[in-house]
Amino acid sequence: MTVPLSSHRRLTASAALLAALAGGLAPATSAHAAPTATPIQTPAPDMAGIVAALESSVANGAPGAMARYSGPDGTRGRAVGVRDRESGAAMDTWARFRIGSVSKTFSSVVLLQLVEEERLKLDAPVNTYLPGLLPDERITVRHLLTHRSGLADYTNAMFNQTVPGFEAVRNRVFSYQELVDLSLAEPRTTEPGAAYKYSNANFVVVGMLIEKLTGRPVADAYQRRIIEPLGLRRTAYVHPDTRIQGAHVRGYLHPDEAGAPLVDSTEQTVSWAQSAGAVISNPVDLNTFTSALMRGRLLSPATLEAMTTVTPTDATNTRFYGLGLRRYDLSCGTQVFGHTGTVQGFYTYAFSTRDGRRSLSAVANTSNHGAANTALGGTLEAAFCGKKPAAAPTARSTAPSGARDHAPLPAERDLPERY
Ligand code: HEL
Numbered sequence: 001m002t003v004p005l006s007s008h009r010r011l012t013a014s015a016a017l018l019a020a021l022a023g024g025l026a027p028a029t030s031a032h033a034a035p036t037a038t039p040i041q042t043p044a045p046d047m048a049g050i051v052a053a054l055e056s057s058v059a060n061g062a063p064g065a066m067a068r069y070s071g072p073d074g075t076r077g078r079a080v081g082v083r084d085r086e087s088g089a090a091m092d093t094w095a096r097f098r099i100g101s102v103s104k105t106f107s108s109v110v111l112l113q114l115v116e117e118e119r120l121k122l123d124a125p126v127n128t129y130l131p132g133l134l135p136d137e138r139i140t141v142r143h144l145l146t147h148r149s150g151l152a153d154y155t156n157a158m159f160n161q162t163v164p165g166f167e168a169v170r171n172r173v174f175s176y177q178e179l180v181d182l183s184l185a186e187p188r189t190t191e192p193g194a195a196y197k198y199s200n201a202n203f204v205v206v207g208m209l210i211e212k213l214t215g216r217p218v219a220d221a222y223q224r225r226i227i228e229p230l231g232l233r234r235t236a237y238v239h240p241d242t243r244i245q246g247a248h249v250r251g252y253l254h255p256d257e258a259g260a261p262l263v264d265s266t267e268q269t270v271s272w273a274q275s276a277g278a279v280i281s282n283p284v285d286l287n288t289f290t291s292a293l294m295r296g297r298l299l300s301p302a303t304l305e306a307m308t309t310v311t312p313t314d315a316t317n318t319r320f321y322g323l324g325l326r327r328y329d330l331s332c333g334t335q336v337f338g339h340t341g342t343v344q345g346f347y348t349y350a351f352s353t354r355d356g357r358r359s360l361s362a363v364a365n366t367s368n369h370g371a372a373n374t375a376l377g378g379t380l381e382a383a384f385c386g387k388k389p390a391a392a393p394t395a396r397s398t399a400p401s402g403a404r405d406h407a408p409l410p411a412e413r414d415l416p417e418r419y
Contacts, residue, residue: 043386053378060371062364064091068283083249097249100341103279108324145323150190153199154182170268207275232285240269251345265345286350286361294356332385
């Protein structure tokens with residue numbers, strides 16, 4: 001089946017579907033729904049600020065870090081440090097890496113397309129489509145996509161001890177059912193719909209739904225519905241092969257013991273995550289993906305509205321979650337939509353403005369080291385809020401010693417294959 005793009009996606013949605021998309025929020029959810037505002041100004045990206053954030057991530061334990069900004073005025077990439085500690089190969093914004101939970105947005109898009117095709121309903125119980133799978137008939141498809149099912153996140157126990165936990169599963173191949181069983185062996189964390197509680201188990205069940213409804217592996221759905229239509233030439237769902245094909249970033253895991261040497265975690269099945277986190281991509285493709293999603297090239301306006309209708313994930317009033325999609329409210333008031341990822345050896349950010357005109361993706365090749373991740377998050381502020389008037393530029397941030405400038409590219413989709 002070839003899935004037509006854009007015009008179909010943008011324009012077709014039945015009245016019943018529109019009502020279902022809009023009306024299905026549980027009272028606890030809609031009471032806290034945060035409005036989406038249109039940004040008034042679009043400051044130029046602060047590329048020196050992006051470099052400073054990347055350098056800070058490296059100073060905080062990442063061997064390398066990189067970011068790519070795409071906007072109406074072109075694209076710019078910046079890279080600091082190495083993508084391979086052994087060869088010394090420099091970080092490179094065309095190289096591929098594991099995007100972790102940014103994969104959840106891919107899974108959500110596929111499932112929402114199936115909703116548009118009226119092959120399932122957002123507010124129907126999951127057990128309607130997967131009879132007997134879950135022990136609570138009240139858990140709906142929407143609860144999965146909003147992390148409100150109460151299904152426990154089995155990865156908390158799995159990775160309680162970071163390196164032993166990783167080594168125990170890096171070559172394992174789980175069935176979806178085994179992962180669901182791990183979750184169900186723990187108590188539910190909330191009543192269905194009652195509260196946001198992030199869990200990989202939700203998106204494992206999303207993968208099961210996709211496979212049940214399409215009769216095909218999830219890899220096919222990503223390929224035919226997202227990767228091929230958008231021309232994402234360096235993006236793939238890879239499971240259970242442990243390798244990252246082509247030029248790639250090597251990932252380095254920080255052990256829990258302070259000062260212990262980094263563990264090269266590049267090769268793994270990611271079977272513990274699958275549809276919750278096993279996509280490989282690069283910054284060019286991630287910017288194309290988040291931008292295309294926000295521009296309505298993958299979903300109808302009504303579905304996109306449902307996807308971007310968010311509730312808070314914490315008390316800061318700056319972090320929100322929709323349907324497989326995060327919203328971050330930045331200090332300048334700009335709202336950006338996308339997802340973050342943490343998979344052993346890789347931290348990722350992939351976000352776009354609501355109009356899809358500006359996007360930013362960033363990666364650092366380490367994990368289990370919060371300071372490196374927090375520093376990497378600084379790329380979002382720099383990219384979307386521009387230079388901060390109060391922050392006087394330092395010699396380091398205006399003339400970065402180690403940063404490589406990946407020159408602005410007018411139309412990156414037209415570039416020749418490099419790898
Ligand atoms: S966790 C998150 C992030 N998501 C979730 C998912 C993903 N990643 C995982 O569930 C992996 C967790 C173990 C990662 C490991 C490390 O840092 O490499 N940590 C340990 O082993 C700790 N003992 C919510 C942060 C997201 O941003 O959505 O990706």
